[in-house]
Amino acid sequence: MKKGLLVTLFLSFILMLAACGGEDTDATSDTSDTPDSEATEQVEETDSSAEASANNDVNIIATNYDLGQDEYVVQSGEEVTLTLTNEEGHHGISIDEFDVTIEGDGEVTFTPDEPGEYRIYCNIFCGEGHGEMVATLVVI
Numbered sequence: 001m002k003k004g005l006l007v008t009l010f011l012s013f014i015l016m017l018a019a020c021g022g023e024d025t026d027a028t029s030d031t032s033d034t035p036d037s038e039a040t041e042q043v044e045e046t047d048s049s050a051e052a053s054a055n056n057d058v059n060i061i062a063t064n065y066d067l068g069q070d071e072y073v074v075q076s077g078e079e080v081t082l083t084l085t086n087e088e089g090h091h092g093i094s095i096d097e098f099d100v101t102i103e104g105d106g107e108v109t110f111t112p113d114e115p116g117e118y119r120i121y122c123n124i125f126c127g128e129g130h131g132e133m134v135a136t137l138v139v140i
Contacts, residue, residue: 056080060120060135063088064127067120067135076115076139083107092124095137112139
């Protein structure tokens with residue numbers, strides 16, 4: 001009887017590990033192929049290439065525990081259109097410094113005047129990985 005219980009617990013544990021491990025690989029491969037992630041790498045290299053790479057139309061595609069990219073780059077003093085699309089799960093985003101809030105799919109327009117880095121975060125509790133749903137808005 002104990003042996004059967006141990007085998008069942010062991011197999012359940014293995015299945016749980018396999019289920020948790022699969023999501024991270026998908027999310028990483030999806031985001032690494034996007035042109036915006038290439039723009040982010042260019043921003044880190046030089047400021048002049050960052051100015052050329054800034055796009056003030058920001059499209060965030062949210063999946064469970066991921067906001068698509070680590071950084072989104074925009075130009076200061078220019079109007080930004082921020083669009084949130086929920087591909088998996090139900091999420092929202094906020095950027096406190098600009099009073100930006102989207103709950104569910106939506107769009108908002110704002111003008112960031114001060115260069116800097118601002119935290120984008122999921123504002124709808126979506127499970128145990130909710131705290132990992134953060135990105136940075138880089139205003140140049």
